[in-house]
Amino acid sequence: xxxxxxxxPSRPAPPQALQAAAALCGVVGSGNLEVLxxxxxxxAAQDCCQxxxxxAAEGFRETWQAVLGEFCALHAAGGLSLLLxxxxxxxxxxxxRLAQAYEAWLAGPAAGAP
Amino acid sequence: MSVRHSFLEATxxxxxxxxxxxxxxxxxxxxQRAWQSPHLALLDLPQALDDGIVTASGTLNGHxxxxxxxxxxxxxxxxxxxxxxxxxxxxxxxxxxxPAGVLLLIDSGGVRLHEANAGILAISEVAxxxxxxxxxxxxxxxxxxxxxxxxxxMGIVSCLCDRVLMSEEARLGLSGPEVIETVKGRAEFDSHDxxxxxxxxGGKTRRALGDAHRxxxxxxxxxxxxxxxxxxxxxxxxxxxxxxxxxxxxxxxWLARHQDFAGAQDSPPILAARLRAPAPADWDGxxxxxxxxxxxAPAPADAAGVPAGQPPLQALGAEDQAWADHVFGCGRHRLAxxxxxxxxxxxxxxxxxxxxxxxxxxxxxxxxxxRLARAVLDAIAHDRASAACSPLLLLADTQGQAxxxxxxxxxxxxxxxxxxxxxxxxRRERHPLLTLVRNQAxxxxxxxxxxxxxxxxxxxxxxxxxxxxxxMARVTRIPLERLQQLALTAPAFAPGAANFHSLGGVHxxxxxxxxxxxxxxxxxxxxxxxxxxAALGQQRGGRxxxxxxxxxxxxxxxx
Numbered sequence: 212x213x214x215x216x217x218x219x220p221s222r223p224a225p226p227q228a229l230q231a232a233a234a235l236c237g238v239v240g241s242g243n244l245e246v247l248x249x250x251x252x253x254x255a256a257q258d259c260c261q262x263x264x265x266x267a268a269e270g271f272r273e274t275w276q277a278v279l280g281e282f283c284a285l286h287a288a289g290g291l292s293l294l295l296x297x298x299x300x301x302x303x304x305x306x307x308r309l310a311q312a313y314e315a316w317l318a319g320p321a322a323g324a325p
Numbered sequence: 326m327s328v329r330h331s332f333l334e335a336t337x338x339x340x341x342x343x344x345x346x347x348x349x350x351x352x353x354x355x356x357q358r359a360w361q362s363p364h365l366a367l368l369d370l371p372q373a374l375d376d377g378i379v380t381a382s383g384t385l386n387g388h389x390x391x392x393x394x395x396x397x398x399x400x401x402x403x404x405x406x407x408x409x410x411x412x413x414x415x416x417x418x419x420x421x422x423x424p425a426g427v428l429l430l431i432d433s434g435g436v437r438l439h440e441a442n443a444g445i446l447a448i449s450e451v452a453x454x455x456x457x458x459x460x461x462x463x464x465x466x467x468x469x470x471x472x473x474x475x476x477x478x479m480g481i482v483s484c485l486c487d488r489v490l491m492s493e494e495a496r497l498g499l500s501g502p503e504v505i506e507t508v509k510g511r512a513e514f515d516s517h518d519x520x521x522x523x524x525x526x527g528g529k530t531r532r533a534l535g536d537a538h539r540x541x542x543x544x545x546x547x548x549x550x551x552x553x554x555x556x557x558x559x560x561x562x563x564x565x566x567x568x569x570x571x572x573x574x575x576x577x578x579w580l581a582r583h584q585d586f587a588g589a590q591d592s593p594p595i596l597a598a599r600l601r602a603p604a605p606a607d608w609d610g611x612x613x614x615x616x617x618x619x620x621x622a623p624a625p626a627d628a629a630g631v632p633a634g635q636p637p638l639q640a641l642g643a644e645d646q647a648w649a650d651h652v653f654g655c656g657r658h659r660l661a662x663x664x665x666x667x668x669x670x671x672x673x674x675x676x677x678x679x680x681x682x683x684x685x686x687x688x689x690x691x692x693x694x695x696r697l698a699r700a701v702l703d704a705i706a707h708d709r710a711s712a713a714c715s716p717l718l719l720l721a722d723t724q725g726q727a728x729x730x731x732x733x734x735x736x737x738x739x740x741x742x743x744x745x746x747x748x749x750x751x752r753r754e755r756h757p758l759l760t761l762v763r764n765q766a767x768x769x770x771x772x773x774x775x776x777x778x779x780x781x782x783x784x785x786x787x788x789x790x791x792x793x794x795x796x797m798a799r800v801t802r803i804p805l806e807r808l809q810q811l812a813l814t815a816p817a818f819a820p821g822a823a824n825f826h827s828l829g830g831v832h833x834x835x836x837x838x839x840x841x842x843x844x845x846x847x848x849x850x851x852x853x854x855x856x857x858x859a860a861l862g863q864q865r866g867g868r869x870x871x872x873x874x875x876x877x878x879x880x881x882x883x884x
Contacts, residue, residue, distance in 0.1 A: 212369045212370070212371070232355070233355065233356070233357075235338075235355070235356045235374060235375075238336050238337070238373070238396050238398045238399055239371050239372070239373040239377075239398070239399045240396075240398025240399055241398070243398065245356075245373060245374060247356060247374055265371065265372070267370075267371050294358065294374070296361075296371055296372060296373055296374065297371070298371050
């Protein structure tokens with residue numbers, strides 16, 4: 212296992228959505244991951260997104276940097292805190308789950324999990 | 326064209342959402358950091374924010390239901406401390422909320438080996454809670470349609486439910502084919518022969534034998550419709566908790582099954598006997614299979630009530646005799662044994678106790694389970710006739726369940742669930758239940774009998790475990806040395822009676838120099854029929870989370 216936390220600049224998330232509770236997407240299974248999206252803690256800056264990664268695949272830090280950095284550049288995720296529990300998902304799957312979790316969080320709890 | 330959404334392919338959350346009325350899903354305690362398994366973290370393994378199970382309330386066709394859905398993709402849907410406590414909290418909530426039903430979407434290989442002791446204890450608590458919910462007249466449905474099926478302790482729990490709804494793709498059994506192949510060899514059960522595996526444990530065979538009550542197509546809507554219809558029927562004609570007559574009938578039908586299919590190794594003779602001839606060449610879904618099934622004939626009332634071909638009871642051998650003298654005192658017991666079975670009665674300070682159990686580290690197969698069940702039913706019937714209510718002393722000495730393809734084919738987990746229901750009837754009839762763990766107490770054999778006691782005492786030679794560390798190292802692929810090191814400080818997974826004691830799964834540890842007849846009398850005087858093991862585990866520090874998690878789930882559901 213590798214455990215690390217990365218922080219990337221990102222546009223501030225929509226303020227009304229920051230009231231929403233957490234959203235979860237995906238499952239912790241082989242080649243898959245779960246992503247939890249929550250409003251950041253007290254220390255969270257509105258123009259940064261914090262991502263806490265727990266992955267069973269060791270030695271892919273650069274790939275994580277690229278995939279997570281791109282997510283933060285594409286989405287207005289400033290002020291959010293994300294937790295990823297990963298069991299060796301490919302970069303494409305990681306990018307998909309991040310986008311799905313973000314969409315689910317924007318839609319609110321009534322929308323249910325994908 | 327309508328789209329068919331596979332139940333098999335879906336995640337636990339998707340299943341839960343699809344089963345309930347749109348918009349009614351309310352998750353009790355959503356995924357949270359604090360509920361990731363600390364035991365997996367200790368082994369540096371991936372954790373999940375819901376520990377692999379969704380617990381929720383909602384409505385089905387407008388009726389309030391509680392629902393739990395296991396995530397088979399996370400560690401095989403296995404039950405650990407938090408996972409099991411969430412399930413327990415949901416069942417406890419059902420007792421006070423009295424929903425129209427409890428839906429258990431089971432997708433699990435059983436106990437999570439990384440926290441095996443906490444896991445088997447949780448399943449034991451869940452089994453007792455399912456029986457309590459049923460006894461309160463609230464229907465419990467097991468919905469089996471996931472890739473992991475229902476095995477191990479969850480295979481037993483499935484068979485304790487009022488109704489089992491199952492797809493052809495799901496499996497229901499006790500020991501997985503890989504375990505049987507590893508221990509008994511490929512000739513016994515070739516786990517790579519997928520068709521064979523499904524013929525032995527799959528939905529069609531289970532439905533044909535009557536272990537599943539309805540075969541359901543692998544579609545979300547089919548499961549939703551079937552669950553709704555079952556609850557509708559149970560509302561119109563509520564089931565009573567099984568009484569002595571019902572369990573006698575169940576005993577006869579288990580005996581008849583083993584007589585009819587003695588020695589069967591594969592499903593063709595079962596399907597030939599249970600389906601209208603000639604069987605259609607290809608099945609067009611679950612409805613066609615249901616239509617082809619013959620009505621299940623009740624076993625004749627004059628059936629013997631004991632398994633055929635079992636060795637007769639004989640006087641105890643020297644070792645058993647000396648042991649019984651030590652426990653009860655010389656001349657104060659009337660016990661007899663046959664192979665792995667031991668039964669009779671003994672005198673304690675308060676009067677008579679019934680003694681029923683296994684010996685010689687017996688492997689529990691269906692014949693032994695039915696023999697134990699027979700003895701329990703006889704004790705209940707005898708005391709009823711004389712208006713007494715003697716305690717039952719359950720002796721645990723088992724290496725676990727028998728590992729064989731034949732036993733799996735005939736649903737050994739169902740026979741063990743029948744035994745558990747007989748012991749539960751004794752509890753409901755107010756017989757105090759005391760368990761003595763004499764030597765070995767391992768996995769399914771312990772779960773379905775000894776672990777059902779109100780008070781569990783381990784004698785000095787007791788070895789309690791789910792699996793030994795070497796086998797655990799093989800299955801979990803964690804080096805043995807690492808496990809041995811962790812075993813020194815981790816009661817949640819290391820074998821041993823002392824660890825079960827700190828988890829609350831064993832109430833008392835007896836010592837060799839103690840006066841056992843006195844200890845026995847004191848233990849019998851202190852019996853409490855409520856299951857307080859989670860609280861005990863918290864108090865003793867071995868299970869820090871179970872009680873708290875169960876309480877939070879119950880509170881979140883409004884109970």
